[in-house]
Each structure stands twice: as C-alpha cells, then as structure tokens.
Amino acid sequence: MRASEMIGALDSEYQACRQCASRWRERSDEGRHHVSIWDRAPKNTEAVYNRLTLLAKRMRVETYGEIAAVIGKAEGREIAAMSLSRPLGFIRDEICRRAGLPWLNALAVSADDWHPGDSFLPEGVAFGRDERVLWRGAVLSVFAYPWDTIDLARLS
Helix, strand or coil: HHHHHHHHHHHHHHHHHHHHHHHHHHHHHCCCCCCCCCHCCCCCHHHHHHHHHHHHHHCCCCCCHHHHHHHHHCCCCCCCCCHHHHHHHHHHHHCCCCCCCCCCCHHECCCCCCCCCCCHHHCCCCCHHHHHHHHHHHHHHHHHHCCCCCCCCCCC
16 A cells, blocks of 8 residues: 555544544534543542542541541442542542642541552652642642532533
C-alpha cells in the first residue's frame, strides 16, 4: 500500500469516528445515553466520595479504617482500608483537581498519626517540610466548601 493510499484510508477511518462521536453526542444530549463519572472510577469511589462530603459538612477527618468500615457496613461486606487509595486518588485527580475544588482526600488520614498517607499528594509533587502545613490548609478549605452545590454530571 502506498503512502497516499494509507493516508486516505486513515482519513476515512478518522471521518467515520468523528461521525460516530457526533451521533453519540446528539443521543447523549437527548438524554438517551448518560455517562456518569462513576462509570470509569475505581470500585467504591462513589461511596468514598459521599462519605468524604459528609465528613466535610461535619468538619471531621476520619481514618482510612473508619471510612472503610462505614462503607463496608452499608454494603454488607468487609472493605480493606488499603483498598481506598485508588478511589481517593481518583477523587483527588479526576474530580477535585480537574474542577478546581479543594481536595476531599485530605479528610482521610492514618490511624497512626492522624495525618494523610504518602498518596495525599499526586505523584511527583512534594512540599518537603511544609507538607503538613499544606495538608492543614487543604482540610480547612474542604470544610469551608459548599459540597452540596457540586454538579458531578458536569465532570462526566
């Protein structure tokens, strides 16, 4: 196949994808297809998000174990505290950072020292000695934010 034929074939595929995406958007706009942010989230993320927003309203932090226990009890199963790292990272990166919101994951802390774990900050971000000060400020901003005004459908 010559280069011009390959380019033509790729262009045809590209145009077909654009038409398909356009049709999908039209159907989605009509309400036939709703894609939720939770569709691409790790398991338990929606429950963790709901728990964190409740904690924010109550102006509380909670240990990973306490969060896991509350969610597990509500779902009738045991959830390991370690399993919260992926949902917390998703909430931080795909909801809070993406929308310019305070980082809800700041409310989840270790039972050992009542501070967040190593994954509180995104990979590659460090604040050295000031990390605890940053965390305290993050907690205060989460407490002050009106979480009931968030439209998660906008983020989907």
